[in-house]
Amino acid sequence: MNSTSTSDSVLDEHTAAHVAELFRAFSDTSRVRILFALTTQEMNVNTLAGLVGISESAVSHHLRSLRQMELVVARREGKEVFYRIEDEHIISLFEEGVKHVQHG
Amino acid sequence: MNSTSTSDSVLDEHTAAHVAELFRAFSDTSRVRILFALTTQEMNVNTLAGLVGISESAVSHHLRSLRQMELVVARREGKEVFYRIEDEHIISLFEEGVKHVQHG
DNA sequence: TCAATATATGAACATATATTCAGGTGTTAT
DNA sequence: ATAACACCTGAATATATGTTCATATATTGA
Numbered sequence: 001m002n003s004t005s006t007s008d009s010v011l012d013e014h015t016a017a018h019v020a021e022l023f024r025a026f027s028d029t030s031r032v033r034i035l036f037a038l039t040t041q042e043m044n045v046n047t048l049a050g051l052v053g054i055s056e057s058a059v060s061h062h063l064r065s066l067r068q069m070e071l072v073v074a075r076r077e078g079k080e081v082f083y084r085i086e087d088e089h090i091i092s093l094f095e096e097g098v099k100h101v102q103h104g
Numbered sequence: 105m106n107s108t109s110t111s112d113s114v115l116d117e118h119t120a121a122h123v124a125e126l127f128r129a130f131s132d133t134s135r136v137r138i139l140f141a142l143t144t145q146e147m148n149v150n151t152l153a154g155l156v157g158i159s160e161s162a163v164s165h166h167l168r169s170l171r172q173m174e175l176v177v178a179r180r181e182g183k184e185v186f187y188r189i190e191d192e193h194i195i196s197l198f199e200e201g202v203k204h205v206q207h208g
Numbered sequence: 209t210c211a212a213t214a215t216a217t218g219a220a221c222a223t224a225t226a227t228t229c230a231g232g233t234g235t236t237a238t
Numbered sequence: 239a240t241a242a243c244a245c246c247t248g249a250a251t252a253t254a255t256g257t258t259c260a261t262a263t264a265t266t267g268a
Contacts, residue, residue, distance in 0.1 A: 009147070010155050011140040011202070017133045018205045026127035028226070029120045036115040043113070045245060051114050058227055060246055079235050079244045089204055096197050098115070101122045104193060132256070149215055162257055164216055183214045183265050209268100216263070224255070233246070238239100 025069055026094060030054055031062050036098065038072060039091050042084040129173055130198060134158055135166050140202065142176060143195050146188040 011019070026032060033052045037043055045063065049056040063083055066072040071090055075082045085091050115123070130136060137156045141147055149167065153160040167187055170176040175194055179186045189195050 009141040009144045011137050013133060013137070013157075015202075015205060016136040016140065019136045019201050020131050020133045022201055022205060023127045023130035023136075024225095027124050027131040029117060029124045030226080032120040032123045032127075033115050033117070036120065037113040040113045047110075051110065053117075054226095055228070056245065057229080057247085061226075064246080076235090076245095079242095081245065089200075093197070093200050093204060096193075096200065097123050097126055098119075100193055100197060101119060101126060128255095134256080150213095158256095159258070160215070161217085161259080165256075168216075180215095180265090183212095185215060211266105211268085213266080214264080217261080219259090219261105221258085222256090225253080226251100227253100228251085229249090231247085234244085236241100236243080238241085 021069070025066060025071055026097060028062075030058065031066070032098075034059065034062055035066075035071075035085065035094055038083060038085050039095060042075070042082045044080040044082050046080070048083070125173070129170060129175055130201060132166075134162065135170070136202075138163065138166055139170075139175075139189065139198055142187060142189050143199060146179070146186045148184040148186050150184070152187070 026035065030052055034048055037048060037051050043051075045056050045059050048063075049059045052059065063072060063074070066083075067074060071085065071087070072083045073086045075084070085094075130139065134156055138152055141152060141155050147155075149160050149163050152167075153163045156163065167176060167178070170187075171178060175189065175191070176187045177190045179188070189198075
């Protein structure tokens with residue numbers, strides 16, 4: 001018997017697709033900047049647009065997909081909508097990537 | 105003075121682009137399956153193609169981009185070329201993503 | 209040298225994705 | 239009710255990306 005059978009090396013396509021989808025959320029420059037901002041504190045759309053330097057519409061599109069993946073949570077306060085990252089595990093996963101680039 | 109100034113919330117575009125690029129390497133189903141296989145052991149192109157279920161050409165294209173990002177390292181042994189992931193930090197970053205999907 | 213095997217590459221194509229634009233929804237104040 | 243503000247949405251477009259196909263390169267054995 002081998003200590004490492006080939007089946008141990010295979011990740012089923014369904015799981016792999018979900019893993020890819022998760023990382024894809026972090027695979028765009030604007031989204032990285034949005035998420036980085038949200039790791040520090042809750043923010044509304046207008047502030048994020050200002051910080052990242054893209055239109056509120058573009059930010060809103062990104063936040064929608066992040067919401068659909070349940071990576072961010074929205075909270076309305078009057079006219080404004082504040083977004084935050086709820087899952088600490090997601091925050092640390094994301095921050096690991098940032099750290100690796102900032103070297104490491 | 106505020107304990108959290110807005111500039112703390114901004115990741116410069118250049119760094120963000122690199123972070124995005126890193127995560128983009130993990131953002132495709134086939135690449136996820138290739139990388140998962142390589143986290144368990146060194147493998148050649150033909151074996152990877154068999155495990156992942158795509159052509160050797162497609163695998164080779166993926167490996168090229170992973171090589172260019174220095175996420176995998178190639179080692180030739182006769183006709184075959186074996187690939188592996190050298191950076192333990194990359195392995196753990198990737199595995200964190202897999203774990204998150206497999207829940208948690 | 210020639211054939212066989214393993215991998216790499218470039219071009220082409222089809223699909224996915226980010227952004228913009230125009231307009232729509234929801235909330236507050238007058 | 240209306241205006242102003244904050245955000246959302248769908249369509250359109252431009253660009254990026256994954257795979258295939260044909261062909262090229264590299265290594266080995268006959």
